[in-house]
Amino acid sequence: MEEIGLPAVLCGGPRKGLSFPCIWTDQAGDAALIVEHLAALGHRHIAHVSGPREFVHERARQRGVRTAAARQGLSVTTIEGTYAPADARAAVRRLLEDPEPPTGLIFGNDHMSVAGLKQLRELGRAVPREFSVVSWDDSPLTHAVDPELTALYRDNQAYGGQAADMLLDLVAGQRGGRVQVARSQLRPRPSSGPAPGR
Template identity: 35%
Template sequence: MAPTKTITRPLSGVPVGLALVRDAEVLGAEPFFHEFIAGIERVLVPRGVPVLLQVVATVEQAGERIRAWAAQGQVQGTILIDLLPGDERVALVKELGMPTVVVGDPVTAGGLPTVWTQDEVAMHDVVVSLVEAGHTHLGHVAGPAHMAHTIIRSRTFDAVAAEHGARATTFEGDYSEAAGVRAVAALSGDDDRPTALVFDNDVMALGALHEAHRLDLAVPGDLCLVAWDDSALCQLAEPPLSAVSHDVQALGELVGDVLAEVLLGRTPEPVLAPPATLVPRGSGLS
């Protein structure tokens, strides 16, 4: 169900807050959040509502920041993203009566308004495409294992691979370039290694591509690489990286629209964003 696009009533000029749990170095290299926030601002800033971003190291610190914002009246609403199963932030914003939109699956959101990117649909399509291309051993370089959307992607990856008779190997990552390097280094000496790797972001995929070049592994001849979240980094790589692509700024706009509804006292139904689609390029599947 798509949110209404005809909101005209002015909103309070008090900011909305996004307490983002991320390593600052990783965030600086990751294009996703720059585009995501730009999309949110495209909707809310013309309404007089700025976005207040706070980068923190832990979920506990994010909760402390949200509580402080509420106590000091610094924000009129929040955006929650990268939640954990049973995430304490869900209970916190309910306790505070803080208008909130969750970017994640409705189950994890615990009844809060949500925008969900249907990651299970995109992962299903990627695995099927790799199997149809002849890959029988697939690798998934996942994001942080405790995040709810990582769990959904990983479970889907394993289930669809098994359904199609393919082996599945998972490497835990942290969205950093180094995680992609580690994954390729770990499998480089294995004669039974995966022939295709799916990464949970573009930065890890780029690290893997650089390490593959260093180890003289041909991409895509020896190793097919697929990034999650397309970006200019993927498109300018050599070879260009195949990617699971969606319009991240449009996703941000959708979140901004839903949050505007919530700030006006409405309770929108969960919104399903269009699932990401696979864009084949030179790193495999092209």
């Protein structure tokens, strides 16, 4: 895009070496919202089933979860997936092989969260009595399961509008910089509850 001189806005990042104006999400802040929620419920060992590390935002999310967990005194198990439901199911089976499995499970998207929840129930495990489940996305899927999923809400329409406004400003000759989108909100629902024994 830079080589052909086409106006562009980077959604994500910021990334070193790129001159594009950028709209970005505070992934560390989002991670802290989720981890602090689980810590407040008494969870001491959590798992983060993430998307692929080849994506910049997934690397930032993994760092954010580890950093927030360290601040709260929590241990973290990270399992990388591909956003596919099958990866979530496999991750749950793997986590439950641990003699003391994590009790708070964070999934990188709603498809994985729903699949992880289903796998727990198929294995006879109770949510949220034994395990809490949190999704990094808040699509309509979070309401289509029982229990409904605690999820991180982001106003994607506002994000898209903000990116479009930045692009129109750039076309009009106004040089943009780095703009942070509004902070996400954690929406607690019945899939997360007090850690077992609390």
